[in-house]
Amino acid sequence: MNQEERMYVVGNQKIKVERELTGQWILDIGGGGEGIIGLCYGNRVISIDPRIDELEEAPEEPLKIxxxxxxxSFLDNTFDSVTSFFTLMYIDNNYHEKVFKEIYRVLKDNGEFVLWDAMIPEYDGGIKDIFVIQLEIETPIRLIKTGYGISRKDKVQDIEYFIDIGESIGFNVIKEEVRDKVFKIIFKK
Incomplete structure (x- = not known):
């Protein structure tokens, strides 16, 4: 069996990313690769990623760490906004609460955490064990077509899953959007 036969593909999800974040400093969790947030907000962004190769691919303007x-490794109450653009799908679900706590800690009071991610259905044990989502991202700079993929085993998530985590940490949900198989949540500290 080849890799393509193993793929559970969610095709052509359209997302519009606008310049809506206010304040001086934006922390972008998982800001490597296409670096969508860095592309949109430039030198206001501090992009972090555990993989140096992903950061090397990202746009030049943001500070990359x-x-x-x-x-x-930031002080409490440092950032006006924190973003996660299709990043939490790559982080083991067992660590999501810890990541949310860290985001809450470094976010200023009344700051916003904006989360974009995918609905990943429960794995049924079949041959389609790789989840792939294809995105068409409209930014103020240009249209980007890309895709992200992960193993489906032990990976289930939807908007309610993340809302529950955020509210348990102390965030308030001020906006939620679902469009087909993708979603966006704006949390406020």
Whole structure:
């Protein structure tokens, strides 16, 4: 069996990323690769990613730091906004609460945490054990077509899953959007 036969593909999900974040400093969790947030907000962004190769691919303007979201090396109340653009799907579900606690800690009072991610259904044990989502991302700069993939085993998530974690940490949900198989949540500290 080849890898393509193993793929559970969610195709052509359209997302629009606008310049809506206010304040001076934005922490982008998992800001490597296409670096969508860095592309949109430039030198206001500090992009972190545990993989140096992902940061090397990202846009040039943001400050890029190799760092794990489970252990943020920033002072409390540092950032006006924190973003996660299809990053939490790559982090083991057992660590999501720890990541949310760290985000809450480094976010200023009344700061916003904006989370974009995918609905990942429960794995049924069949041959389709790789989850792939294809995205068409409209930014103020340009249209980006990309895709992300992970193992489906032990990986289930939806908007309610993340809302529950956020509220348990102390965040308030101020906006939630679902569009087909992707979602966006804006949390406020």
């Amino acid at each position: 190799v760092m794990d979201a489970k252990e943020l």
